[in-house]
Amino acid sequence: xxxxxxxxxxCGHCVASVTSALNAIDGISEVNISxxxxxxxxxxxxDVPMAAIKKAIDAIGFEVMD
Numbered sequence: 001x002x003x004x005x006x007x008x009x010x011c012g013h014c015v016a017s018v019t020s021a022l023n024a025i026d027g028i029s030e031v032n033i034s035x036x037x038x039x040x041x042x043x044x045x046x047d048v049p050m051a052a053i054k055k056a057i058d059a060i061g062f063e064v065m066d
Contacts, residue, residue: 001030001041005065006057009035014062021056028053038065 006018015033018040022031027046033039054064 001043003039003041004053004057005037005039007038007063007065009033009038009062011035017060018057018062021060022053025052025056 009015009018015035018033019031022028022040022042025048027044027048028042029045030043032041034041050064057064
């Protein structure tokens with residue numbers, strides 16, 4: 001499962017927002033968020049460009065860390 005680090009998540013609302021944003025991307029499912037690690041893991045049913053993931057996360061006010 002791919003893992004991305006996300007800057008700025010602090011609460012349950014943040015988790016819900018990031019989960020929703022990632023689930024809205026075609027090809028991504030089963031999103032799991034760890035506030036403690038500032039990470040999101042997910043399954044991909046097809047190749048999803050990192051640019052699309054970063055754009056979705058940026059749009060809700062968070063940042064994908066490289």
